[in-house]
Amino acid sequence: MADWFLLSGVRPVVLLLVLMLAFVVLRYSWSNFRLDPRRGQFMTYLSLCITAVVVLIVTNHILLxxxxxxxxxxxxHQLLMFYPQRPRAVLAAHKKFILARFSELFLATALVLIYLQTETLFIDQSMAIISQQERGWYLEFAALSLVMAALIKCAQLPLHGWLIQVVEAPTPVSALLHAGIINLGGFLLLVTTPVWSDSQLAVWWLCLVAAISSCVAALIMTTRISIKVRLAWSTSAQMGLMLVEIGLGYYELALLHLVAHSIYKAHAFLSVSEVAYIKQPQAxxxxxxxxxxxxxxxxxxxLALLVSGQPKWVPSALLAMALAxxxxxxxHWRVRLWMSGVLLVAYFALSLTVKSFFLVAPQIAALELVVAAILNIFAVSYWIIHHTPQYRLSQRWFISLNAGLYLDEWLTRLVLWLWPSHPIRYYQKRNKQVTA
Incomplete structure (x- = not known):
């Protein structure tokens, strides 16, 4: 049984993070639900969900x-449906339930193929064997399946709608979801790196989908007023950026991103207010x-060429956006200089201290250039929309982004056509009867 559990690599860091967040969320929930007669039921589901997350992190067995x-x-799903009288929460849970089944199907397919390739049920042994084997179609298909499972788990566009609507769920559920569950897609890729990292198709698909999703979600986020909705779009964007970092081989940077995002989102949701103040754009x-x-x-x-001899397109693009x-x-120009100096010193100190943060394998150098181009397009779009609102193009683009580019509407129609959500119909019918 000792081989069934493992604490090495990224696991101790993620485990410590989850345990810390679990303590905060459980304590908040106990106080927040003190007047709810079903507090015990909610705490039970919440504790079991956290336990399942801990088991996922520490297990070394494929089946477990x-x-x-x-x-x-x-x-x-039980936590999202805790208040079934909320139609938007029911819809979010319904879509999440269906998409989760696809994610599980992709993950199960990948794990079965990994077992057939390595003939062992232990993850560490499987990864060691795969790293020394020649790649066949088993591993290529397993790599694509893992990437698809991670993309669905991280709510990447256009499969993101449930994450935006899940803000109707109780606040502790949102905090746990955004801080400790949705990033498990990144954790999955970090612990199965040998399977997908040598697959050109899987890496390109991961980075392109995640980069586009991250940029579009970030643009949409800037047009929203509700703080919870902004945080939800922000999560989708941040998860996309984290997946890009993983795909490009910045594993330590992705782990740092995962930890920082989880802590920030847990605090943000547990201390959230109703409306965000949006600064009026200046022409x-x-x-x-x-x-x-x-x-x-x-x-x-x-500066990147001077320090390391490499242009480092993606880190340079992100740093340029931050400075701009x-x-x-x-x-105040003094504040500009001070903050810019801190940012530059932190960036290059990080690159010199942990060189593997910014070492990109030659076979994906072209991919990094493409991702950097996508990030630059995002930056240009953002500044056109928010700094040149007097142009008609900016106004039209703002309206479309505020509607989420209508991506979720198509998915919602498809989901409800495939599998109608009866609770939604029931509550809609009941509301009509009450109104009449």
């Missing part, structure tokens, strides 16, 4: 890993915006 993955989804010259961004982009690439945002949004 799959069982924990399924258990998390089923227990989360700026598009040429000034372009000049600032291009200047910072050139500077970060030059500081200089375009902060009014």
């Amino acid at each position: 890993f799959l069982a924990a993955w399924i258990a998390i989804s089923l227990l989360l 700026r010259s598009i040429f000034r915006v372009a000049l600032v961004f291009i200047g910072f982009q050139a500077m970060t690439i030059a 945002s500081l200089w375009l949004n902060l009014s």
Whole structure:
């Protein structure tokens, strides 16, 4: 039985994170539900869900890993349906339930293929064997299946709608979901790196879908008013960026991203208010915006070449966006200089201290360039929308983004056509009767 559990690699960090978040969420829930007669039932489901997450993190057995993955989804469904009289919560749970089955199917397919390839049920032994074997179609299909399972788990576009609507669920559920469950897709890829990292098709598919999803979700987030909805879109965007980091081989950076995002989102949801204050966009010259961004982009690439001899397209693009945002949004030049200096020092100290953060394998150098181009398109789109609102193009693009590009509407229609949600129909009928 000792071989069934493992604490190595990324597991101790993620386990410590989950235990810390579990303590906070459970304590908050006990106080938050003190007047609810079903507090005991809610705490039971919540505790079981957290237990399943812990088992998933520490298990080294393929079957137990799959069982924990399924258990998390089923227990989360019970938490999302805790107030079935909320139609939006029911719809979110319904879509989540269907998509989770596809995620489990992809994961089960990958694990079966891994077992057939390695003839062992222990994850660490399987990864060791795969890293020394020649790749066949078994591993290629397993790699694609793992990537699909992670993309669905991390609510990447266009399968994101349930995550946005799940804000109707109790606040502790949102905190646990956004901080400790949705990032399990990234954890899955981190512990199965030998399976998919050498698959060109899987890596390209992962990075392209995640990069586009991250950028679109981030743009949509900036148009929303409700703070919970903004946080939900932010989670989808952050998960996409984390998956991009994993796909490009920045595993330590992705782990840091996972931990930081989880802590931030748990705090944000547990201390959330109703409405976010959105600063009115200031009309700026598009040429000034372009000049600032291009200047910072050139500077970060030059500094990266000077320090490491590599352009590091994706980190340079992200750093340029951060610096441009500081200089375009902060009014005091001393604050600009101070924050820019801190950001640059932290970035290059990190790159020099942990060199593997920014070492990209030659076979995916072209992919990194493509992802950097996508990030630059995102930056240009953001600044056109929010710094040049006087143009008709910006106004039309803002309206479309505020509607979520209508992506979730199509998925909702398809889901309800495939499997109608009877509770929604029941409550809609009841509401009509009450109104009449």
